[in-house]
Amino acid sequence: xxxxxxxxxxxxxxxxxxxxxxxxxxxxxxxxxxxxxxxxxxxxxxxxxxxxxxxxxxxxxxxxxxxxxxxxxxxxxxxxxxxxxxxxxxxxxxxxxxxxxxxxxxxxxxxxxxxxxxxxxxxxxxxxxxxxxxxxxxxxxxxxxxxxxxxxxxxxxxxxxxxxxxxxxxxxxxxxxxxxxxxxxxxxxxxxxxxxxxxxxxxxxxxxxxxxxxx
Amino acid sequence: xxxxxxxxxxxxxxxxxxxxxxxxxxxxxxxxxxxxxxxxxxxxxxxxxxxxxxxxxxxxxxxxxxxxxxxxxxxxxxxxxxxxxxxxxxxxxxxxxxxxxxxxxxxxxxxxxxxxxxxxxxxxxxxxxxxxxxxxxxxxxxxxxxxxxxxxxxxxxxxxxxxxxxxxxxxxxxxxxxxxxxxxxxxxxxxxxxxxxxxxxxxxxxxxxxxxxxxxxxxxxxxxxxxxxxxxxxxxxxxxxxxxxxxxxxxxxxxxxxxxxxxxxxxxxxxxxxxxxxxxxxxxxxxxxxxxxxxxxxxxxxxxxxxxxxxxxxxxxxxxxxxxxxxxxxxxx
Numbered sequence: 001x002x003x004x005x006x007x008x009x010x011x012x013x014x015x016x017x018x019x020x021x022x023x024x025x026x027x028x029x030x031x032x033x034x035x036x037x038x039x040x041x042x043x044x045x046x047x048x049x050x051x052x053x054x055x056x057x058x059x060x061x062x063x064x065x066x067x068x069x070x071x072x073x074x075x076x077x078x079x080x081x082x083x084x085x086x087x088x089x090x091x092x093x094x095x096x097x098x099x100x101x102x103x104x105x106x107x108x109x110x111x112x113x114x115x116x117x118x119x120x121x122x123x124x125x126x127x128x129x130x131x132x133x134x135x136x137x138x139x140x141x142x143x144x145x146x147x148x149x150x151x152x153x154x155x156x157x158x159x160x161x162x163x164x165x166x167x168x169x170x171x172x173x174x175x176x177x178x179x180x181x182x183x184x185x186x187x188x189x190x191x192x193x194x195x196x197x198x199x200x201x202x203x204x205x206x207x208x209x210x211x212x213x214x215x
Numbered sequence: 216x217x218x219x220x221x222x223x224x225x226x227x228x229x230x231x232x233x234x235x236x237x238x239x240x241x242x243x244x245x246x247x248x249x250x251x252x253x254x255x256x257x258x259x260x261x262x263x264x265x266x267x268x269x270x271x272x273x274x275x276x277x278x279x280x281x282x283x284x285x286x287x288x289x290x291x292x293x294x295x296x297x298x299x300x301x302x303x304x305x306x307x308x309x310x311x312x313x314x315x316x317x318x319x320x321x322x323x324x325x326x327x328x329x330x331x332x333x334x335x336x337x338x339x340x341x342x343x344x345x346x347x348x349x350x351x352x353x354x355x356x357x358x359x360x361x362x363x364x365x366x367x368x369x370x371x372x373x374x375x376x377x378x379x380x381x382x383x384x385x386x387x388x389x390x391x392x393x394x395x396x397x398x399x400x401x402x403x404x405x406x407x408x409x410x411x412x413x414x415x416x417x418x419x420x421x422x423x424x425x426x427x428x429x430x431x432x433x434x435x436x437x438x439x440x441x442x443x444x445x446x447x448x449x450x451x452x453x454x455x456x457x458x459x460x461x462x463x464x465x466x467x468x469x470x471x472x473x474x475x476x477x478x479x480x481x482x483x484x485x486x487x488x489x490x491x492x493x494x495x496x497x498x499x500x501x502x503x504x505x506x507x508x509x510x511x512x513x514x515x516x517x518x519x520x521x522x523x524x525x526x527x528x529x530x531x532x533x534x535x536x537x538x539x540x541x542x543x544x545x546x547x548x
Contacts, residue, residue, distance in 0.1 A: 027414075031415060083299075182364070
């Protein structure tokens, strides 16, 4: 069973809801090692997407939803998160362009393209204590789930769980990219806020898929 | 949190609106998307200068819009870089046919958003160059960080490049002088207290009553070292030594000495710091030719200051002295 436009819209709504719910937590994580705006920025960006979902033309594909998220985040979020998440959704959209329903391989391809977009824009590698440390394990888990015959929903669940493990693993790391890098050793002991917001977004995608809102 | 605000989400919009009303003789404020442009922009045949970044550093950048300095400023949310849309709108608004220079502080978000806007402007046929300022010596090894931050030196780059644009230099020449200033300027700052971002509601870090942060940036991000409070002269020495060593500055050099307040430190203390810095430079045979003291690139209400030193050449000196007419810097006309 594939994931269609209903899933994509539900993902964005759940994503907006969970980011609003965790706004203060993300601000706090960011204040510890950055400048304290990550929760505010992500909440502002996803709230801006919501009204636009109602204007999607009939017959839109999941890729259209992802593209809408991309352009809205780029034009409303700012900071590093706007271009990085904007690029992720844009590349993810391009990877599944026009497909009315995503199977497990489609989900894996979408996540991989999103991650590659973040890496090329932000020039961060695994271990730099950034959102890449959540995205890369998520992509790896999605790929092996899809290759092993999992459903699209199961593939997203594997990705979300791996992202959570990856985000937790950023805690002991010393940041080498972004504003946290200025702290040097003092950045260790804190979870990266971008990795944590990645967890919330992928978790929302997985829950939306599991809730059978797909066709 | 105790601040003179209405709604934390409206802080930037309302402040920029007030700035526009107060300085209607110099600028006009566009609200959708938000940017501040010189009243007579675009100036035909002149290179346009656009800078911007997160709000909370006032008077940077809107306070430097006007003849002899910036053509436009793009304020983002507090401590958050603007998105590409207003940067693009500002770039278009100041394009007088000779191209546009973006002056960008080296912070990941600023660089990414200005790059995107420059790509979009190029697609519209506007020639854009960018200079990324990175004068902060507190960040040592750029192999393991996002690179040195752009701080106080940015003000000097904007003034000197602005004067070059005003005298009719080409985009290539204006970019060159901006790069030359950036290559010859070094800064370092310290904080006595943190600041509170309005939408966060809590201080960006905590310091004990007798502690100070050495090597802060301009976003309330903590520095690299935390020490016990010392007398002003010792703190000045602690900031000035790595600056002088870094370029390095040496005996016989002519410099501009800039002592900048972070927003919450009174002038009486800034001049105490200036006094020691000038004395120390004199002892080292470094000639202070020009000076600037005050709150020019701030971090909300943070207490603290930074020292910026620029090694001057004749061209830079002439451009520094050239007339400027902005809300925050004004001389010569």
